[in-house]
Structure formats: structure tokens, C-alpha cells
Amino acid sequence: MRPTTARLLNIxxxxxxxxDYAVKIRVNAQQTGIDANVKHSMxxxxxxxxxxAVRLRERLKDKVKSITVVTIGPAxxxxxxxxxxxxxxxxxxxxxxxxxxxxxxPLGVARALRAVVERRRETDLVIMxxxxxDDDLGQTGQMLAAxxxxxxxxxxxxxxxxxxKRVARVRTEIDGGAQxxxxxxxxxxxxxxxxxxxxxxxxxxxxxxxxxxxxxxxxADLGVDLTPxxxxxxxTEPPKRVGGGKVSSVDELVGRLKEAGFT
Amino acid sequence: MLCSRATxxxxxxxxxxxxxxxxxxxxxSVTPDDIxxxxxxxxxxxxxxxxxxxxxAPAEIEQYNSDWMGKYRGKSTTVLRPHTTEQVSxxxxxxxxxxxxxxxxxxNTGLVGGSVPIEDELILSLGNxxxxxxxxxxxxxxxxxxxxILEALTEHIATHDHIMPLDLGAKGSCQIGGNVSTNAxxxxxxxxxxxxxxxxxxxxxxxxxxxxxxxxxxxxxNTGYDLKQLFIGAEGTLGVVxxxxxxxxxxxRAVNNVILALPRxxxxxxxxxxxRRHLSEILSxxxxxxxxxxxxxxxxxxxxxxxxxxxxxxxxFVLLETSGGSKEHDEEKLNALLETLLESDPPLINTGVLSQxxxxxxxxxxxxxxxxxxxxxxxxxxxxxxxxxxxxxxxVVDATKEQLRKKGLLHENAVKHVLGYGHVGDGNLxxxxxxxAYTQEIEAALEPFVYELVSSYKGSISAEHxxxxxxxxxxxxxxxxxxxxxxxxxxxxxxxxGIMNPGKVLE
Numbered sequence: 001m002r003p004t005t006a007r008l009l010n011i012x013x014x015x016x017x018x019x020d021y022a023v024k025i026r027v028n029a030q031q032t033g034i035d036a037n038v039k040h041s042m043x044x045x046x047x048x049x050x051x052x053a054v055r056l057r058e059r060l061k062d063k064v065k066s067i068t069v070v071t072i073g074p075a076x077x078x079x080x081x082x083x084x085x086x087x088x089x090x091x092x093x094x095x096x097x098x099x100x101x102x103x104x105x106p107l108g109v110a111r112a113l114r115a116v117v118e119r120r121r122e123t124d125l126v127i128m129x130x131x132x133x134d135d136d137l138g139q140t141g142q143m144l145a146a147x148x149x150x151x152x153x154x155x156x157x158x159x160x161x162x163x164x165k166r167v168a169r170v171r172t173e174i175d176g177g178a179q180x181x182x183x184x185x186x187x188x189x190x191x192x193x194x195x196x197x198x199x200x201x202x203x204x205x206x207x208x209x210x211x212x213x214x215x216x217x218x219x220a221d222l223g224v225d226l227t228p229x230x231x232x233x234x235x236t237e238p239p240k241r242v243g244g245g246k247v248s249s250v251d252e253l254v255g256r257l258k259e260a261g262f263t
Numbered sequence: 264m265l266c267s268r269a270t271x272x273x274x275x276x277x278x279x280x281x282x283x284x285x286x287x288x289x290x291x292s293v294t295p296d297d298i299x300x301x302x303x304x305x306x307x308x309x310x311x312x313x314x315x316x317x318x319x320a321p322a323e324i325e326q327y328n329s330d331w332m333g334k335y336r337g338k339s340t341t342v343l344r345p346h347t348t349e350q351v352s353x354x355x356x357x358x359x360x361x362x363x364x365x366x367x368x369x370x371n372t373g374l375v376g377g378s379v380p381i382e383d384e385l386i387l388s389l390g391n392x393x394x395x396x397x398x399x400x401x402x403x404x405x406x407x408x409x410x411x412i413l414e415a416l417t418e419h420i421a422t423h424d425h426i427m428p429l430d431l432g433a434k435g436s437c438q439i440g441g442n443v444s445t446n447a448x449x450x451x452x453x454x455x456x457x458x459x460x461x462x463x464x465x466x467x468x469x470x471x472x473x474x475x476x477x478x479x480x481x482x483x484x485n486t487g488y489d490l491k492q493l494f495i496g497a498e499g500t501l502g503v504v505x506x507x508x509x510x511x512x513x514x515x516r517a518v519n520n521v522i523l524a525l526p527r528x529x530x531x532x533x534x535x536x537x538x539r540r541h542l543s544e545i546l547s548x549x550x551x552x553x554x555x556x557x558x559x560x561x562x563x564x565x566x567x568x569x570x571x572x573x574x575x576x577x578x579x580f581v582l583l584e585t586s587g588g589s590k591e592h593d594e595e596k597l598n599a600l601l602e603t604l605l606e607s608d609p610p611l612i613n614t615g616v617l618s619q620x621x622x623x624x625x626x627x628x629x630x631x632x633x634x635x636x637x638x639x640x641x642x643x644x645x646x647x648x649x650x651x652x653x654x655x656x657x658x659v660v661d662a663t664k665e666q667l668r669k670k671g672l673l674h675e676n677a678v679k680h681v682l683g684y685g686h687v688g689d690g691n692l693x694x695x696x697x698x699x700a701y702t703q704e705i706e707a708a709l710e711p712f713v714y715e716l717v718s719s720y721k722g723s724i725s726a727e728h729x730x731x732x733x734x735x736x737x738x739x740x741x742x743x744x745x746x747x748x749x750x751x752x753x754x755x756x757x758x759x760x761g762i763m764n765p766g767k768v769l770e
Contacts, residue, residue: 022621041620083619200623202573203521203601203615 369441409440565633
């Protein structure tokens with residue numbers, strides 16, 4: 001991860017196309033995965049990451065030289081890139097995989113992102129969601145930072161970048177509170193919900209986004225293999241909740257609890 | 264002696280009632296004997312009454328006695344919650360014989376006081392009749408009990424990829440029987456038409472207890488008078504709707520919505536024309552929100568859309584929705600429209616937001632649907648639901664504001680806001696006056712001013728909310744004396760004792 005030579009900031013934001021969080025998830029009939037023939041949209045944490053990059057530019061003006069969004073996914077994932085471009089990113093990279101390909105795992109994704117970073121001349125800051133809402137793995141950011149040998153700050157709830165001093169000040173959420181981290185650039189920052197509230201893409205910006213460049217790549221172009229290491233044996237729905245019952249006295253309650261094995 | 268004193272007391276009560284309701288026949292109050300009679304065929308949990316032997320606390324029937332805005336309040340002692348049509352029939356038969364006034368009540372989400380008693384009429388709540396009777400996935404005909412909640416029906420048929428022909432802000436509480444009885448319009452009317460078209464049949468219990476089973480699922484049926492039409496929009500004055508057969512449509516496979524910020528109100532009409540031409544069959548909603556309504560919705564956290572910079576300088580907003588069968592096809596049309604709008608000279612719109620996900624889709628809709636709720640959080644609302652020519656939407660809002668200003672009522676302690684929003688596609692404006700409190704003074708400034716104003720545009724004083732208790736005196740602004748007389752004759756034919764929802768619709 002080469003830092004920018006001039007005192008400027010180049011930002012990379014990885015985004016993922018996920019089943020929209022408002023959609024009720026259903027297991028497919030073969031029990032190999034979920035029914036994917038539903039509404040998709042950008043992973044909400046990634047939306048926060050795009051928003052933060054755009055806000056950095058609004059604060060730092062010309063000091064933010066570029067905001068590039070990158071995604072790995074089937075042809076339709078280009079829509080997710082367009083949404084990010086409409087929010088204010090400058091250009092996109094689409095690492096295209098076949099519709100039928102299994103979902104890549106964090107390590108594969110992190111390796112692909114490292115390859116993207118290394119291909120580019122300069123990247124100072126990677127801002128990405130702390131997790132994707134489909135698999136909830138929450139590992140990619142940390143793995144990428146390790147592969148790049150870059151600083152990492154996870155679950156950010158505030159971010160400030162001093163371009164001249166080449167440091168990022170990040171408030172991150174930890175158990176029972178928050179901590180302030182100072183990272184030397186280049187760095188990987190993963191976003192939490194409190195960081196910001198993403199904007200809606202306006203019509204003029206949606207129109208402009210159509211003309212912004214998207215570079216298409218394949219995993220082979222980057223020299224990475226996205227084949228999963230883990231094998232999915234079966235996907236099932238969680239057991240249905242059964243309704244509760246009413247008890248009329250404390251004694252009955254204690255009796256029921258004992259029956260259920262609580263002592 | 265005792266007997267005559269009781270009679271005197273009765274007479275005194277009637278005298279008092281006469282003062283309120285000049286031409287209505289005298290009705291009797293519910294007595295413990297009536298409760299005992301109802302208990303013979305109704306389960307215990309179906310009778311709520313402050314009278315013995317049930318004797319619940321008045322607080323328990325409070326929600327039935329008042330409307331959700333807190334504007335109308337009845338003095339009913341008894342609420343019956345039957346489970347079957349037969350039970351409804353027995354209740355009405357008794358009330359008919361005993362001349363007890365009956366107010367049928369659905370979700371009690373009405374805006375004109377049609378579902379709460381004026382005096383101490385018996386409240387007949389349909390909430391326990393909430394079963395779907397049948398659904399035909401081929402024709403789309405849905406037959407359901409009147410007490411089914413609109414949203415529950417929407418969810419029920421969603422599993423069969425169908426949608427209800429109507430949708431309104433109150434969908435989580437309102438019931439299909441109430442929707443039919445008030446001929447509710449709502450957000451999908453532009454696309455799917457009014458209930459006069461989509462209702463295929465009704466089961467109605469007439470005031471004397473007779474069950475009129477008209478639950479047809481046929482789309483075409485020209486045999487004699489189409490009786491069901493009489494009960495659509497009758498607001499429970501001719502009988503109680505207990506079952507509804509309604510035509511539902513195949514659910515669209517792609518929906519999109521956009522909120523547009525317009526520099527001037529004058530652009531709404533050319534925008535509507537342009538939208539209809541570009542989107543043709545996929546246009547499913549075209550909703551108008553003026554600046555004041557938009558700001559109230561945003562202030563009270565009803566959804567979000569444009570940033571402050573984007574909404575700055577906009578005089579009004581339009582929410583449009585498309586529903587179609589193919590995502591690519593719809594998006595292509597919508598994009599072509601939006602490009603035309605942005606590139607026209609001068610531009611018809613300042614800017615806008617196109618939803619990018621189901622969450623954003625819902626959030627944009629909340630801006631429009633949430634205006635009602637935002638208004639009730641802001642203060643006490645006088646609501647006028649009027650049909651007028653599209654071009655006069657703004658004139659009506661401005662004229663009303665001017666009227667209140669002239670009367671010195673346009674300030675923080677009287678009328679806080681005058682706002683307009685509604686269904687452009689249907690020529691239906693919701694004119695809302697948000698006041699600090701309901702007062703005689705404000706009402707006198709608004710009525711008959713608003714009705715006369717509407718009448719001057721040859722409009723309707725009630726587009727979709729109905730007459731209820733609020734506008735009985737004003738029906739003549741929209742209907743001729745001959746028409747009102749025929750209505751009264753129909754009312755008398757069905758309900759000679761005048762027990763059904765007394766004081767509503769007709770004086």
C-alpha cells in the first residue's frame with residue numbers, strides 16, 4: 001500500500017451487494033442457501049463507508065484526490081457501484097464473478113482487495129463496512145489490514161484525517177465504551193452504525209453517475225482465487241418460536257422452571 | 264308515583280335529545296335488560312358494558328367512544344364485539360325492535376367522526392370478525408370478514424403474489440368493512456380505481472336483522488339493481504357490512520418511487536402531463552405535498568429524502584410511484600422521464616431522489632403517508648378533504664390562509680399552519696388547518712368558508728373521507744336538494760326507525 005506522494009488523499013471503498021435488510025430471508029428448497037431472487041441493495045455498513053468518504057471530501061475539499069469504489073460480484077453488482085457513484089464516489093472497479101459462483105469468503109475477498117490496492121499507484125485510506133449483513137462474518141477489514149501491513153481501526157464511530165500529518169484519528173466502539181486511536185496512513189477503517197447517516201442519491205447525481213467510469217476485472221486478472229475454503233453442507237431455518245404460557249402463581253412458575261431443567 | 268317519576272325522567276332525557284337532533288326519531292338507551300338479552304347469544308368476551316351485570320370501567324370502552332384525533336366523543340355504555348354474521352343479525356333485530364341506535368365501528372380510523380356515537384348509541388365493533396373466507400389465485404377474488412385489517416389482508420394475499428386495490432396511511436388499523444362503508448380512496452386509486460369498481464359483492468345485515476347475502480365473486484353481473492353499491496360509502500347508515508368480496512390484482516414485480524422538488528406550484532400540472540405520457544401504464548401514484556406539509560413531516564421524523572440544500576427553494580413536492588412487470592423496462596421509462604424533466608428548459612423540477620433500496624422506497628413513502636401523523640403531533644387539525652380542479656390546489660390553500668389572516672387567527676396560539684397535500688392523480692386535496700386547540704372562533708372562520716370556496720369551484724366537500732358527523736349540515740354544498748331527498752327516502756326504506764348510525768351522513 002503505497003502512500004500518495006503529494007499531500008493528497010486517495011480513498012478506496014469496497015462495497016457489497018447484499019439481500020436488502022427489509023427483505024424476509026427464506027431458505028431455498030434445496031437447502032443449499034437462501035432464495036436470492038429478491039431485492040438487493042448495498043450493504044448498509046458499506047453505505048456508511050461511502051458516505052464517510054464523500055463527507056471527508058466535503059470537509060477536506062481538494063485534498064481528497066480520488067474516491068474509488070470496488071465490488072466483487074455478479075453482473076448485477078454493477079448497480080451497487082452505480083449507487084455508490086451517485087452518492088459521490090469518482091470511479092468504480094467491478095471484479096466480476098459468475099452469477100452461479102459461490103459467495104467468496106473473507107480471506108479471498110481480502111486477497112482480491114490487496115491485489116486491487118497493489119495495482120493502483122496510490123491508496124492512503126480504505127474505508128469499509130465492519131461486516132456485511134448477509135454472512136455477518138466481520139473479518140475482511142482486519143484481514144486486509146494484516147495482508148497490507150497497514151494500520152487498522154475497526155467499528156469506527158468518528159473519523160478525522162490530517163492529510164498533512166498523514167494520520168487518521170478514529171473513535172472506535174469497544175465493549176463498554178469507546179476508544180480513540182491515532183493511525184498512521186495508510187490505514188484500513190471499518191465503519192459502525194454511529195459513524196454517519198448516509199444520504200440518498202439525488203437525481204442529478206444519479207444521472208452523472210451513469211457517465212462515471214467502471215473498470216471491469218476478473219479474479220484471474222488480479223491473480224486471486226475466490227473459491228471458498230469452507231463447504232456448506234446444509235442451510236436450514238431456525239426452529240419456529242413456540243408461544244409462551246401463563247402461570248397463575250409463583251409456585252406454578254417454580255414448578256415449571258424445575259420441569260424445564262432450571263434449578 | 265314511582266312509575267310516573269321514571270317516565271318523567273325518560274321524557275326529560277328525550278327532551279334533551281330533541282334539542283340536539285331535531286328531525287331524528289327518538290331512540291332508546293341500552294338497559295341492563297338488553298345486556299341480559301345479548302348475553303343469551305354472545306360469548307362473555309363479546310360484551311363490554313358499563314351497565315350491570317358486566318360493569319366494566321368506563322375507561323375500557325373509552326377507545327370505542329372517541330376517535331383517534333380526540334375530536335369526537337360519544338357517551339355509549341355498551342360495545343358489542345360479535346364473532347359471526349348471525350350474531351350481528353340477532354343484535355340488529357333486537358335493536359330494531361327496541362329502537363336502540365347502533366354505530367357500526369371498524370378500525371375507528373375515520374376523520375369525520377362517522378364511527379363514534381353522538382349520544383349513547385350501542386357500538387357494534389367488527390374487530391372479532393377477522394377471518395379470510397376464501398381467495399382465488401386465478402381470478403384474484405378475495406372474500407373476507409368485514410373486521411379483517413387491511414394490512415393483514417395485504418399480507419395474506421402477498422403470499423399469492425397479489426395486492427389489495429387500496430392502500431392508505433391507516434392500513435395497520437383500518438378494517439376492510441370500514442374501508443368499504445366509507446368508500447375509502449387512498450394511495451392506489453389512480454391505478455386500481457375506486458371501491459365501486461373493485462368490490463365484487465357484499466354481505467350486509469340490514470337494520471331489521473335480515474341478512475342480505477350478495478357475496479358474489481363475479482366480475483360481471485347485470486341482473487337487476489346493483490344493491491351493493493348503495494352500501495359502499497353509506498357509512499353504516501343503511502346496514503352493517505359483515506363480509507366483503509373484492510377483486511385484487513397481481514402484484515407488480517417491480518416498484519420504484521421518486522420524490523421531486525418543484526420550484527413552483529404551476530409546474531405540477533405540466534409535470535403530471537409529462538409523467539403520464541412517459542410512464543403510461545406503470546404510473547401508480549402521483550402525490551402532491553406542499554412545502555408546509557413536507558416540513559412538518561420532516562420535523563416529526565416521518566421518513567427522509569432530500570437534504571436541506573436540495574429541498575431549499577422548492578415550493579412543493581411530488582412523490583411518484585411506478586409499478587410494473589419488469590424492472591428493466593420500468594427503469595428505462597423512469598430514467599427517460601427524469602432526464603427529460605432535468606433537461607427541459609426551464610426545468611420543471613429542481614432536483615429529486617430516486618429510491619435505491621426497499622428501505623429508501625419505504626422511507627420516501629413515509630414522507631407522504633406520515634403527513635397525517637405529523638399534523639396530529641403538531642396540534643389539533645381541522646381536516647377538509649376536497650375534490651377540486653387540479654389547477655386550484657394552491658389557490659384554495661392560499662385563500663384559506665388569507666381568510667384566517669383576515670380574521671386575525673394566523674398565529675402561534677390559534678392557527679399554526681395551513682397546508683395542502685393529496686392525490687393529484689384523483690383531483691383530491693387534503694386541506695389541513697393545524698391549530699393549537701379546537702375553538703369555536705376558528706371553526707366559524709373556516710365554515711362555511713371552505714365549503715363555499717369548494718362549491719365555487721364546483722368541487723366536492725368530501726372526496727374520500729365521507730360525511731360522518733362532521734359535514735352532515737354541509738352536504739347541500741355538493742349535492743342538490745333533489746339528490747338529498749332521494750337519499751333520505753332510501754334511508755327510510757332500509758331503516759324506518761332510524762337506528763343505524765344516527766346523525767351521520769344525513770341530518
